[in-house]
Amino acid sequence: MTPSAPHAWQELKAVLLETIPAERLIDDPLRTLAYGTDASFYRLIPQLVVRPETEEELQRVLTECRVRHLPVTFRAAGTSLSGQAVTDSVLIQLGQGWRGHKILDEGRAIRLQPGVIGARANQLLAPYQRKIGPDPASINSCMIGGIAANNASGMCCGTAQNSYRTVRDIRVILADGALLDTAEPHSVSAFRKSHAALVSGLERLGSETRANEALAEKIRHKYRLKNTTGYALNSLVDFEDGIEILKHLMIGSEGTLGFISAITYESVIDEPEKAAALAFFPDMATTCRATIALKQAPVSAVELMDRAALRSVQDQAGMPSVLKELPEGAAALLVDVRGNDDTELESRLEQVQKVLAEIQTLEPVAFTRDASTYALYWKIRKGLFPAVGAVRETGTTVIIEDVAFPIERLDEGVLALTEVFRRHGYEEAILFGHALEGNLHFVFPQGFEKPGEVARYQALMDEVAQLVGVEYGGSLKAEHGTGRNMAPYVELEWGSDAYALMWELKALFDPDNLLNPDVILSRNPTLHLENLKPLPAADPLIDKCIECGFCEVVCPSKDLTLTPRQRIVLRRELARLEALGDSASDQGKARAQELWQAYAYQGIDTCAATGLCAMQCPVGINTGDLVRKLRHDNNQSKAGTANLVGRHFSGVTSAGRAALSMAGIARATLGPDLLGKVSHGARRISGNRVPQWSPALPKAAPVRVLKCDTPGDDSREKVVYLPSCATRVFGASHDDTETRSVMEITLQLLDKAGFDVILPQQVSQLCCGMAFQSKGLFDEAVRKAEELNGELLRASQNGRYPILCDTSPCTLQMQEHLDERLSMQEPVSFAQEQLLPRLSVTPLDERIAVHVTCSSTRMGLSDSCVALAQACSNDVVVPVDIHCCGFAGDKGFNTPELNAVALDGLAEQVAGCSAGYSNSRTCEIGLSQHGGIPYRSILSLLDRVSRPLKDQRR
Template structure:
């Protein structure tokens, strides 16, 4: 390996910002969802196919191994490296759908759920449906041949592949969908294609091996290379394309893939059926395979006990025998008649089996969602309660259906034998595919030995005794590489080694994955999870949080913040010095550029809010300034007045200099001061007139009284000289007047603040005192919770919501209030133009996204919610102090809303950044409602 020479040429190929060589970021970026840790010598971000080709040529020339990674949600160690880790920029997220939606072309950076959302208008989806589909990317889905609950083998990547664009180890590009590309490849790589043909002939000449391959692929199987490609196809081009599926980056780079899509029927029903023992479960599964059923999930008694706290769990689950199990059955149909016919088939199929209890099929979407949340909650249920310092491991095997009950029973015996009392079993029963989850420490030799011996027993039982698959859908990785030959036998394994040698002769592509001669490879480079902080100790580093993080393309993600924080805690624990540059980088990349809005908590399977950890760190850092925070809070009305004066002064300056020139001057000052001063944006509003209102006497029996609490932001920020906006309180009061609602205000109307600005900087005690002042005022003016309270700013609503509810105060955010109290009191003339909608992270955390969408449908039926923007990153005043965070979070916004007339949201500060980076004016929901509504001629005043 000539790494120094490789590094020299890399710097000539890529810009420095996409070459990561410092240890801090290399460690952060090394983290994936597996229980392995390898520190890459270099991390590079590739932006296009030309760069991938050049990287591969350099890697071959200097014998430098490299590993490709998409989302890093794989579980078997196939996406870690101690050499060069190649990650993708955001420039790999292209997708194109053919007419009728029956075929989709996807680049490797597209998130699986985004592909399905795009296909939703056609009533279709991609075949693979892994549990990580909200986070995993197409590159990983195809490279691992991932499947899932409904997909089985019929709809996995291998069987839905219609073509792909790939780059081989020598840098050559082949597009199997393009006849010209194929012909060029046949001319330039004839030896390679001849070699593939010879491998096929070699297999066909060995009839026992042919029969073994066919038998193995009757089950789900992702162990080793897809030898079925040598049987299913005769053209070496087709064989090569299908060998890439499930090859885990060891044979080439998948630059684009074309997949046939499958129907996604809207009509659906689910049921949970209990059995006294797993033999009865297996009998039921065999019968269910003969009828139209979409998914059958098995949960053993231990897994149900692990989720007994979850809502919607049937009562019979609490008394299930220790050897019992439950099948969660999902049935769908193109229409209600077909659905009912399929349900009848399932019920008839189950009739011969001894059923212990049955919920019956339900078409209630809320109940169905509850059942499937229970199923999805099994894995994190173990992860959330595991002992601190241990990791959670999920293994993935498949048994022939007629050996399924025996397989479950023998797994449970192994759990007892090796003292894994917490282990649970669940899985995709129709395919005999089971997952088992257990916790494991890797910080002591005896614990590593226990895991080694357990896995030796498991692999023997699954692969040899019961003729099953050691990896059904999670990929071989490093985890199962030492056991590929055990499962497949010497001859089949020899074919796999020849495939690797033919396509990667220099062994530069992900060495150690799939093909590995080290019998102990699965117990090397094990990841330890030392205790760091109770807020994040339950993190399993799955990466589900990453797609919604606004700093994901700028600095670090929640998973990466946790990983480096854990490593720093480990260093302290063993008294290992922490480099000074680590402290500085952690402060900037992990703390300063974190929006701390906590949207990661919504996606986290164990409910971790990484923002809470960041706020805790900020509290420690800002302790010397506590006196200042306390002083500002005591005189908050005066501070709000100064803010309005500053906005007025800036507006005047804008009128003289122009908005763009003032922003440029502000940016120059920010540069001169080393980023210590805030950036003034051209879309920053001028001042608003605060509310001055005394409350009239309220009839206690009046049904049309509401409380309006205008946030300090709404009362401070008015219109900008660059837009035609009005202040939010002006719009709200106009709408409430049209709705003929009697409005009262918390007193005093000025100076009340929810404390969010202080909370965001770690001054929790100060923020709590300010919240108490607001809640006291709302309690009094609402008549002890009698009248509903309207809060006009989503972050403020979120800040107060839980504590308001505890006090009996019914506080509603903007969209929720409009949905519940105003739509039936106003005549709305909808906007005809296309409108961009931003659902704030605060709205999402309150569970109000559907409410927001319902309101928008009334106001603007032709609306769009941009993809990939969950949080705008403005985060209070961070859009001024860390404007690069807002810019990074919204970098894909403008092209997605270019055909929109304007935008709408529910947070005044978010709207500043949204307007800046979209080229549109974003209005508050109430402003649009005011413009498009009028009083009903005969208003029903019943609220």
């Protein structure tokens, strides 16, 4: 804890409230714990979390913290592994205001604010066949601020395309609040005057360093390797101008020298033609010799995996059978080769094959250009770190050490390091890494609770540091950043002269040592053994979580309350407090009660439980399952009511349609504006118990269409049509030119395509059970699913006929819970496979939008959704960063703020579109409200642009 007086935090918050809204100044116990957690194995709880949205706000925060001598830590996505994004002081967290971007020079450069996700930057550059140079494994989750501040590299980046080598310009705010933009001459000129001492100091240190031949040569050697240990001392030998030195020192400085508010990258070519091979070798020595030989070949990446690493993934679904057959001691290289066109790729492949032909392999090396096999090979490599996390003992963490050897000594270095791990009892460690750069990762589970474990870990780290940093002249941190994890060893690796130079640099930028103290540089020799994160058992559903944060980018509540990672962090803390039982202090019991009360809304009520997090999670954790379980525990008293609703479901949906009709009358009488105010007032008075009325609330669905006789026609193919309960309740929108309900559209489209439609008996009583399951009412969910299962088996003649449901989430629910004989068809896949071949389509010449629902994503239909829309229109907009609409069944009515936050920015992206299309009626309600255009079923779009190939009407 910082020694500042306790009242300093309250004083800081009070003064910041003058310019920053209270909701962006966070000091409650639940959120400070949640927001203060990163992917490392350290834990510090901030006293205050601040979310500035502008540079001016950030400058004010830094000024006020400096006045009170309060340390500050900057936080981007929190995927860092070395403890550089945690603090027990003031945490500055990037919010929605830091996601700006601008393409420059026709894609040859890109200016990015620090809150932009790395993969998003590459999305923006993709039309130009370019990308940013850094390519960390976490690129789908980490932010540009973290990529630059850690000088993150990755699989193909090497040392030539990292942030240090590809930064063009930088915009930075220093500890004193000063702003420098190296892209703006007037900013540079003003900075040279206002901070002459800093600029001249950097130039002096650069001159002295270059004059010290031994130190300069050591620096050049160190940065011939991947190296993120300490500050970027290469800036002092690479540049003479103080501004250039400053620009490059900021790369890899981990928030200890200033805040990067924007960075301009020189982009690199993204070669479109790709091929890869898994090459297996009899032993590690041969594998390392192959790596050295490939260093001179035209390869994009060479990833090394030892036998233990391959064993950790060999039993996963889809893995090549050869992995199980490899002998002990074997190892593999994933060799990736790319080219701008087929000719260039084939030429490079020929050269690589010649190199590998000279080296003994366990089987012939075969390159593949098949996209699925190529993806599988990279899945093997990227799944190694989480594979250890998935099998570790509950209560232990996963540690990944990140070192680099000089490539010419890679084979002996690997053997020596492996022996060190064995000698200290870490036989379960796996080895993999970016072999071309001599960059290796050792991953192993580590517990700190048992006696002797901290001492064992310390002994291991001491020996690893001596071996890699001193004996082999390598890097103790090649790409993961120094953080707290390696700060005590910086002097050992670099020597006293370089270490003293780093402290001089720190003093020039931050004389009061307030920016992320103890990160990179620390006088505490046991810092890496302190503030270790507890990972107590909480629930088998989440105990394998390694808190990496990969799940956060797709979570609809990430800008409202908590993310999946944060929900797990808090559930673990609650489990820890509960485990204390009667032995807990009164303070501990009070803390648990306070956390549970806050968790009800933050963790449970605002979770959309979509399951998208499981797709991003390296170990497949669906945090929605945890939330549903907690809802189940909280809703035990509602089981009887749920059963009553389920048994009278037809009446309940009828009541829902009646309520919509009444709402329509009120809308016509009062007008949308007044009705909205009345609804808002009623909701506020009721303590948010009354659902929020929405202007996008549709009319009641006309269920009479389901009562029409549909005489059988043996000349037509048959399909069972199951309208979901949502489409049986919600009809067309009031202001939409499309006046038909989804049921009417679907029936007419099926008829147009020549299908004979079968409707299940008692269709108004049927439900897939998801409405109950999402609330944790599992018993009734199962009963309704079983009831539906029987009806669909009868209607489809035990699976003889396919079953089309018009709502994607319901289809997924049924695919997961109903009889395997039933062929459940989702609207998009059915339209592509069964309807398009029977229809003549004339695409629209107007701009439309398409929303891919969470369930479609989980079913692997994202590309199909877009392709179907593109078959129907020549101008299709797919909004970016809208992973989930957040409507989540009825949460759009009962927790409307979740829907609003999830769709923030949608209206700007779909401006100019005539309409939007999706495949879930409830999602379409929220999309219509926040998109500013009508959203309809994608079947409506297909119906609009199509006609029968021939007369298939009865």
